[in-house]
Amino acid sequence: MLAFTDKEICTRAMTTSTTVAENVGRREVSARSVVSIRGVSKSFGATLAVDRVDLDLHSSEVHALVGENGAGKSTLMRVLAGFHSDYSGTIAVDGEQTQILHPRQARALGIALVHQELSLLPEMTVAENILLGREPYGTIPGVISRRAMQERSRALFRELGIQLDAAARVDRLSIAERQLVEIAKGVSANPRVLIFDEPTSSLTYHETRELFRVISGLTAKGTAIVYISHKLDEIFAVAHRVTVLRDGARVASAPVDEWTQARLVNAMVGRDLSALFPRTPSAPGEVRLEVRNLTRRGAFRSVSFHVRAREVVGLYGLIGSGRTSLADALYGMAPADAGEILVDGEPVAVHSAARALAHGIAMAPEDRRARGLVPMLSVKVNMSLSALAALTQAGFIARSRELNAVERLIGRLSVRAASHSQEVTMLSGGNQQKVVLARALMVGPKVLILDEPTRGIDVVAKAEVHAIINDLAQQGLAVLMISSELLEILGMSDRVLVMRDGAIVGEIARAEASEERLVAMAAGVAAAAESRA
């Protein structure tokens, strides 16, 4: 059978070196090639983004496409979905050669892409978004029937087994719910090939599991799935076949059970990646940050914890558990209503980011694009933005001092940019993240808050950011790291705080932390389990 049980998916998702279903072989026999791509290349100017790639997509099969950022995964899939008409090579759909020149044509061939970036209209309802451009008419000709739209959407949700209000406006939804709408939109076209491009980057563990169930339902109906992700554990949980791209070219393709995590990383980066999580805990020092009974109505309540010098404390919780609100309160972006924040034992009032910085609390915020970077400005300007007060004399910026500070951090964090004057959006995601880190570090903070420090960046950059975090902690910084990635939390934290419904529900030491415990605690099933024990 193709459909997994819920429990199966759960365990598959949790174990990273999964022994994948033994029925892979059987599946392949019954599967037929829906799309076969031969020698497809696509270049942007002088840059060859996709280099003579062969790829076969079979019905009822989840084909994972992995590789570093810039490896050409998204570009290849955008070619298939009709977004780049100027490719070379051939694409055959159902054995028939076609030139896919336009997204509409791809849709007509049954190829749909679930977008990486959220592309919904926030002012419209869920149903309106899902059926955008295909609105059903009611009894009066030419007039859209709201009822029909909502009914269709609800039927779709039932089919997919997801909980969404079809009549809700999209801007009222959480990011994760919006991603589900995006997925439903892709599925609603009844595609034969459905491409997921990093679908889980904003989903929590449970939502990811939900998505896997949706995917297994789709494969059961015969849909061919392409699954692009950076998260290796997901690949092993969901994929039947894995193809690795590097520098635009296909380097390997094999059924999932022929892969191990190490081999996959190896193939992606072309060399051994010895330590993705290079945390070497050292004896923690004085308490740097202490939080007592911090409360903000509607976000979190009575939160108390501390972070010592040389310590990396992980903060884990589902989306909506209050993690980011807590970080925002500590950094003054959205001050708390009650409670105390102490830095080095001194109570501090943090009403703005400027105050937080003055007290030695710095933050690298969650969403690089929305809150981290000023897109039109250079690497240098972005890096020094928080530290300008110290680099200014009589209102004028001390340019050489600024440049020194910037160059030092570019070196220390090995930011790969053409120069410090390069526009920051021209950098890769990993290097952009380093710029955000540099901005926080340039003020010389005592406490560093990292909100999702490696979201959406490739494995190599991830390892680099982790090494930086480790170095910073070694040098005496107190680091509070929020992350949705279990492996990152487990790999990097000396202690883990678990948040649920606005409260800290547990603290687990590094030695005792496991994926199961964290997940159970974050979801609220731990209490029951432990009280029984």
Next chain:
Amino acid sequence: MSSVLPGGTARWHLTVAAALRDYGIYFALALLIAYFSIRIPEFRTAENALLILLQVSVIGVIAIGMTFTIITAGIDLSVGSLLAVAGVMSGVFAQKDPTLLNMLLAFSLPILIGLVGGAINGLVIAWAGVNALIVTLGTLTAYRGFVVWYRVNPIYDLQPYYSVIGQGAIGPMPVPVLILIFLAVVAAIVLNFTRFGRYVYAVGGNREAARAAGINVELVTFAVYVISGFCVGMAALIFTSRLGAAQAISGQGFELQAIAAAVVGGASLFGGRGRISNTIVGALIMGVLFNGFVMLDVPAPIQQMAIGVIIIAAVWLDGILRKRRR
């Protein structure tokens, strides 16, 4: 997405594109001047050059302040009305006996009123959080209403001393042109070399990121409207003094000319981008066009149509050249 580096088939092609992108309006201005110089002998005289500068000075000064607001992704539509308020109040005292107090008020009041008018805009935009377009559209109407109510009749016969700002000259250079140059240099220094200047770009480029970087976003927003108001005050002084009269109907449509200068100069209405030097060139392009058209006896309605098309074309071209790079 995979990383899309700026890769062209030929390097020179890129260099040309980059030069066009960064200096396109300078080329455009040079072309215009060359064209009119060849077509019209009277155009290519020093006097005419100074005349163009003089004609551009009022809008140029306003456009400097406008550039600040536009860089923060804001806008100031109230400049024309505020100019009328400042001009009339200045005129009231410029008409009276030239006592020291009256003279002082005639020169300082427009600046003060500009600052207050800008501060009102800034307060509401920054701290009440009302959209800048709406706020300044409101004050455009309100300031105009105020000045018409206060003094509907024009004020002529201003005292002779008062003309020193608008009609005076130091050597060959008219005072308004000197004021324009001085303000442009100061503004360019502020934007390029000071912390405040950085903050202006950061707030316009990404408000939330600026806030997260510890910048007092509200204060910066407030400040740019005060700066815009100050520039309007200076422009009002030049304008009234040059005209030798103060009128409640002065300055209508100036906001659009100032915005056009900034936008033709490559400032983005979405914020984060804009340069004083480019704004001045933008103002000069329109000044040269106007001057050349008049000399060619192009009828006024045709001039307007041509300038309108040129504004759109400039911004369109700018967008194309920018996209190229990506």
